[in-house]
Amino acid sequence: MNELISELGKDRKKLKQAIRDPVLFTQIFLNHEPHEAQKQILRDRHQFKTIVAGRRFGKTKAMAFSTIHYAITHPGSIQFILAPSYNQANIMFWEITTLLSKSILVHLVERVYKTPFSKIIFKNGSEIHARSTTKPEYLRGHKAHRVILDEAAYIPDDVISQVVEPMLADYNGSWIKIGTPFGKNHFYDTYLKGQSExxxxxxxxxxxxxxxxxxxxxxxEKKKREYGENSIIFRTEYLAEFIEDQNAVFKWADIQKNIAGIQLIDKGISGRRYVIGVDLAKYMDYTVIVVLDVTEKPYRLIYFERYNRRPYAETIFRIKDLHKRFNLARVLIDSSGVGDPVLEDLQGIGAEGYVFTSKSKVQLINRLVAAMENGEVKYPYIEDLIKELQFFEYQLTRTGIKMGARQGFNDDCVIALALAVWIAEQHSHKVLRRVYGATG
Ligand SMILES: Nc1ncnc2c1ncn2[C@@H]1O[C@H](COP(=O)(O)OP(=O)(O)O)[C@@H](O)[C@H]1O
Ligand SMILES: [Mg+2]
Structure with a gap:
């Protein structure tokens, strides 16, 4: 604390105020002006805080301010930043280290570690750790005074009760959950508790x-026009309302329960069996390539790639390469339209095609729905994939019910995953070119 005192000259009164008030602390020591809503959050002293906010609200930044303030003003304190993926936890972690590096407080940092897990140790004995909740085994046994849960709605209920709550038991610690709404799980429950007397x-x-x-x-405004003011997407993602889509094809609880701590790889492990699903870009959308490890159930997504605006020749090259790298994995591609000539080019590796009609699409998607309901396919927290699953819907048309991405959204990730699950279950025949779907 000596540095702090000298920074503020002899103004001990102001220093004391800054220690007590996280807003003043942020202004003086982190050179940032929290906005009005962030001020409210920072000054709230409840043990259990739930903050539901739209995208780009400044959630990560607000929590970074708060975490630093707590570490400095509570010597010897242990804080954990938890998120549904290690990347996500590290976004906040690096925000914290960046804020510290530009602050006089940098003198209070003892050391920053990147491996095996991100960790800051302060000279006052405080610690800040960043971890993913998808590997609960790495969290068991750790004690904390405070846990910050980013994108909390995507963290499963049982992680809260079996991991987070036990971590806090020793010190009667506190938690802060922050995120955009998703379904009606623990995040919704504690939001309601916070609103209740x-x-x-x-x-x-x-x-x-x-x-x-x-x-x-x-x-x-652009998003509002793009999705529609009353659309589910706009209302959940930007207005932060808890509403479940009645037309959603995949139940949010099912999407959530299959999020797992999986390390993506770019080469197959010998002795394991893989399949590849590919949805090819048409016009403005994306090419998505998904590789599943189907050696046993549940299948596990272990490779994921999404891109646009690249020539088909490159995609063909990528698929051939992945086929080789993943133990000669069977490949299923969407062979409607542009897919047909691409399939021709992939004959050498025995790639198979799926022709989309509205009927064959329903059949393909229903298989994925069932696999997810039964917990037969696991994937890591990949934002594009999760959001597409969330906003994939039934649509009523004049000719009947269709399935597809909500307007303004894509469904390439969903289709690629569905294709991979589909091919995993087809018996393998030694045919060069087989096409599913067209005949129902
Ligand atoms: N108090 C602040 N002062 C300056 N910029 C801010 C502040 N709060 C948020 N921002 C900026 O707003 C954007 C969104 O913030 P972020 O914390 O990433 O939002 P979220 O986590 O809610 O998506 C970022 O560019 C961030 O730097
Ligand atoms: Mg964020």
């Missing part, structure tokens, strides 16, 4: 993205 230790907030004055309102 019956739970004095809980508080909760809900803020739209527009509460952040640092993001362009033009951007939000």
């Amino acid at each position: 019956g739970f004095p230790d809980y508080s909760s907030y809900r803020f739209p993205s527009t509460a952040n004055p640092h993001i362009s309102h033009e951007f939000i």
Whole structure:
């Protein structure tokens, strides 16, 4: 603390204020001005806080301010930043290290570790750790004074009760959950507790993205036009409302329960069996390539690639290469339209095609729905994939019910995953070119 005192000269009163008030602390030591909604969150002293906020609200930044303030003002404290993926946890972690590196507080940092897990040790004995919740075994046995859960809605209920709560038991610690809404799980429950009089230790907030004055309102207006003001996407992602889509093909609970801690790889392990599903870009959408390890159930997504605006020749090259790298994996591609000539080019590796009609599409997707309901296919937290699953819907048309991405969204990830699950279950025949779907 000596550095702090000298920084503020003899103004001990101001220093004391800054220690007590995280907003003043952020202004003085982190050179940032929290916006009004962030101020409310920072100053809230409840043990259990749930903050529901739209995309780009400034969730990560607010938690970075708060975590640093706590570490400095609570010597010897242990804090864990937890998120559904290690990447996501590290976004906040690096925000913290960046803020510290530009601050006088950098003198209070003892050491920053990147391996085996991200960790900051302060000279006052405080620690900040970043971890993913998808590997609960790495968290068991750790004690914490405070846990920050980013994108909390994507963290399964049982991780909260079996991992997070036990971590806090020793010190009667506190947690902060922050995220955009997704389904009605623990995040929704504690949001309601925070709103209710019956739970004095809980508080909760809900803020739209527009509460952040640092993001362009033009951007939000554009999203509103793109998705529609009353669309589920706009209302959950930007207005932060808890609404489940009645037309959703995949139940949100099913999407969530299959998120697992899987390390992506780019080469197959010998002795294991893989399959590849490919959805090819048409016009403006994306090519998505998914590789599943199907050696046993549940199948596990272990490779994922998504790109656009590249020539088909490159995609053909990529597929051939992946086929080789993943133990001569069977390949199924969407062979409607542009897919047909691509399939021709992939004859050498025995790639198979799936022709889409509205009927064959329903059949393909229903197989994925069942696999997810039964917990037969696991994937890591990949934002594009999760969001596409979330916003894949039934659509009523004049000729009947269709399935597809909600307007303004893509379904390439969903289709690629569905194709991979489909091919995993077809008996392998020594045919060079086989086409599924067309005949139902
Ligand atoms: N208090 C602040 N001062 C300056 N910029 C901010 C502040 N809060 C958020 N931002 C900026 O707003 C954007 C969104 O913030 P971020 O924390 O990444 O949002 P979220 O985690 O909610 O998606 C980022 O560019 C971030 O730097
Ligand atoms: Mg964030």
